[in-house]
Amino acid sequence: MLRTFPKGGIHPPENKLTSGRPIRRLPLPKEVYVPVSQHIGIPAEIVVDRKDKVQRGQVIAKSGGFVSSNIHAPVSGTVTKLDKIIDTRGYKKQCIVIRTDPRDPSNLEEANYPLIDEITTEPSEILERISQSGIVGLGGATFPSHVKLHLREGQHLDCLIINGVECEPYLTADHRLMLEKGPEILVGIRILMHALGVPRAIIGIENNKRDAIAIFGELTRGNPDIRVAALQVKYPQGGEKQLVRALLNREVPKNGLPLDVGVVVHNVGTIFAIYQAVQHNRPLTERVVTVTGKRLANPSNFWVRIGTPVADLIAAAGGLPEGTRKIVSGGPMMGKALKSTDVPVTKGTSGILIIPEDEASRGEPAACIRCGECVSVCPMGLEPHLLMNLTEKSMFKRAAAEDILTCIECGSCSYVCPSHRPLLDYIRFGKSITKQLEPKNPAP
Amino acid sequence: MSDAPIIVSASPHVHSDRTSRKLMYDVVIALVPAFLVSVYVFGIPALITTVTAVAACLIFEYLIQKYLMKVPVTIADGSALITGILLAFNLPAGIPLWMIAVGGLVAIGIAKLSFGGLGYNVFNPAMAGRVFLLVSFPVQMTLWPTALENNTSLVDAITGATPLGMIKEGVQYGQSMSEISASLPSALEMFLGVTGGSLGEMSALALLLGGAYLIIRRVISWHIPVTVLATIAVMTAIFWWLDPEHYANPLIHILSGGAILGAFYMATDLVTSPVTKKGMVVFAVGIGALTVVIRLFGAYPEGISFAILIMNAFVPLINTYFKPRRFGSRIKAKML
Numbered sequence: 001m002l003r004t005f006p007k008g009g010i011h012p013p014e015n016k017l018t019s020g021r022p023i024r025r026l027p028l029p030k031e032v033y034v035p036v037s038q039h040i041g042i043p044a045e046i047v048v049d050r051k052d053k054v055q056r057g058q059v060i061a062k063s064g065g066f067v068s069s070n071i072h073a074p075v076s077g078t079v080t081k082l083d084k085i086i087d088t089r090g091y092k093k094q095c096i097v098i099r100t101d102p103r104d105p106s107n108l109e110e111a112n113y114p115l116i117d118e119i120t121t122e123p124s125e126i127l128e129r130i131s132q133s134g135i136v137g138l139g140g141a142t143f144p145s146h147v148k149l150h151l152r153e154g155q156h157l158d159c160l161i162i163n164g165v166e167c168e169p170y171l172t173a174d175h176r177l178m179l180e181k182g183p184e185i186l187v188g189i190r191i192l193m194h195a196l197g198v199p200r201a202i203i204g205i206e207n208n209k210r211d212a213i214a215i216f217g218e219l220t221r222g223n224p225d226i227r228v229a230a231l232q233v234k235y236p237q238g239g240e241k242q243l244v245r246a247l248l249n250r251e252v253p254k255n256g257l258p259l260d261v262g263v264v265v266h267n268v269g270t271i272f273a274i275y276q277a278v279q280h281n282r283p284l285t286e287r288v289v290t291v292t293g294k295r296l297a298n299p300s301n302f303w304v305r306i307g308t309p310v311a312d313l314i315a316a317a318g319g320l321p322e323g324t325r326k327i328v329s330g331g332p333m334m335g336k337a338l339k340s341t342d343v344p345v346t347k348g349t350s351g352i353l354i355i356p357e358d359e360a361s362r363g364e365p366a367a368c369i370r371c372g373e374c375v376s377v378c379p380m381g382l383e384p385h386l387l388m389n390l391t392e393k394s395m396f397k398r399a400a401a402e403d404i405l406t407c408i409e410c411g412s413c414s415y416v417c418p419s420h421r422p423l424l425d426y427i428r429f430g431k432s433i434t435k436q437l438e439p440k441n442p443a444p
Numbered sequence: 445m446s447d448a449p450i451i452v453s454a455s456p457h458v459h460s461d462r463t464s465r466k467l468m469y470d471v472v473i474a475l476v477p478a479f480l481v482s483v484y485v486f487g488i489p490a491l492i493t494t495v496t497a498v499a500a501c502l503i504f505e506y507l508i509q510k511y512l513m514k515v516p517v518t519i520a521d522g523s524a525l526i527t528g529i530l531l532a533f534n535l536p537a538g539i540p541l542w543m544i545a546v547g548g549l550v551a552i553g554i555a556k557l558s559f560g561g562l563g564y565n566v567f568n569p570a571m572a573g574r575v576f577l578l579v580s581f582p583v584q585m586t587l588w589p590t591a592l593e594n595n596t597s598l599v600d601a602i603t604g605a606t607p608l609g610m611i612k613e614g615v616q617y618g619q620s621m622s623e624i625s626a627s628l629p630s631a632l633e634m635f636l637g638v639t640g641g642s643l644g645e646m647s648a649l650a651l652l653l654g655g656a657y658l659i660i661r662r663v664i665s666w667h668i669p670v671t672v673l674a675t676i677a678v679m680t681a682i683f684w685w686l687d688p689e690h691y692a693n694p695l696i697h698i699l700s701g702g703a704i705l706g707a708f709y710m711a712t713d714l715v716t717s718p719v720t721k722k723g724m725v726v727f728a729v730g731i732g733a734l735t736v737v738i739r740l741f742g743a744y745p746e747g748i749s750f751a752i753l754i755m756n757a758f759v760p761l762i763n764t765y766f767k768p769r770r771f772g773s774r775i776k777a778k779m780l
Contacts, residue, residue, distance in 0.1 A: 326453075335455055339452050409455075414456050418463050
């Protein structure tokens, strides 16, 4: 039996259409739209002006506080506008528009530097480099990475977990990265272990990526401190709490962090970005994005500069197919539906999913038949049907007592509901109201 | 892109292909073997009873929803169909048709729609219909046509008692179990389904076949049926062990009466059973225990329908006290 988390979870059709497609480099975009808020926390402050010439990798917006992140120019070129544009979440956000200079040699540089194996950087310098390089959680949460690495007094860390689970259907960005950049990722893991002084690391990979498990098995051979663990395929195993439970049998306490049980979790994409930042002194300016969908002519994995319009990615994957009714940024379980393809790729964009007409609409909701499916699939041990009911009736105090705020919004409840009830929609709404009721988080 | 507008909705953007309607029709499929056995055993009257009960449930649901409640009619969702079949399964073949219609009206009109329809009912509709008929028309409801002998006849010419009825009566007249069991059908006969009793409770084999289908298709989980039957077996075994001359052995209790029908098809009704596995086990122990108490010490030879209805009333309480364990509520994190 492969390891997994014990409570709840689902196994939707995997549809990993692009796992066999090597990552291609997307042609340089004509213009990039770089939002100053691509991470959780305080937006970065713009430090360039209109008509400024910028070099790739130059800081164009400075971290606005501890829980914030620098933003670097993804291309060399000229700042043409500082404007508000709609981001993947559908909100208008401050944005730096840069027109690419196609002749600038730094734009043509490839990421294929020779591997630097030896780690010469001091731990404090590593942490500083990570914080300066604008690295955030690339699995989609976009939490600034240096914050996770900052141990407070009395906090003890004994295991680093590398998240190579990629449990969302369709997405293969992490899978391809593990196949193509294995040695670099391994160096990245050693860098973090060195910086944190943590004695061991575990790479968690779901068993539908046997080739990646084999590669890391080979790479870690003879190294007892770094181990690969094959996991049973089950959504949402990529969730931090589920992954820690699956790999170490430790349960992160309610409202707690993995750090509370001596663990820190980083996504493989983040690890690669850390490798680039520390070994090559290159900040985060590009990422791997899976562009996929059943009707798409040429579903692909791309290296994409941050700020590239989604429309460019779709064009490179064969164009929007006839009958497309929904475009999702991210995976089908937790991704955000886009209103337009003009929105830019940000640090948290792991995939673009094109959904055809016949799969775009939700089923007609019917009465709850109290089958309890939502309860049995909830990985957090909640009762989604009850939380929806309480939210409908505006009983937010009760909802808080029923732990509505611990919901991780994985969507397993809505996925299985045989009556097509919009459970997660209500729970999200209930959460947002409940949060405002909490005394420590007064309403803004 | 086509002219149709693009859809922007919140995640998740995919859905499992299981729907309530499919679940309902799986239950109907699971009931087919037992239905075929009832027709084989009781002949045409079994068919007429079933058709009448289903028609009554569908028609009453249609009429009440359309003209009385003025809400969308939901007779196609399969739930009224199941209620009809289960009601018929709990009646003796050849019961007057108008009584069946009354049972359907009580099941659909009172037990289901007056609570708000599918999903809101507290009591299992078919059980409510049956119990209403049992207390209103005790004579007709216990006039059991004997198996096989009237296979082709349209009327219930010959009637006999159910095994549980024989035991109850025998014990009341001071007979010992060894005397009673001489007249009881063999365990094999009860297992295959050639005894007296309600339509659907005939063949344990056919019911187990359908029950296995429901479990394999994940329409129901094993917790309720297994726990109900295990509770009945353990409790009756204790009494039988204490005094085998007064109490029937557990095998008879499991195979006779509505134990298997109730455990697999009525107690597992999604709407009227608890949502967590823990709650299901508590609920099922309650059903099993009440069934045994009624069978051994009550006025009626069979008690599972009362037991189910009583435990139905406890479901909201069970749901309140038997919640899933919240992730992260372990007091001390387990360190390796």
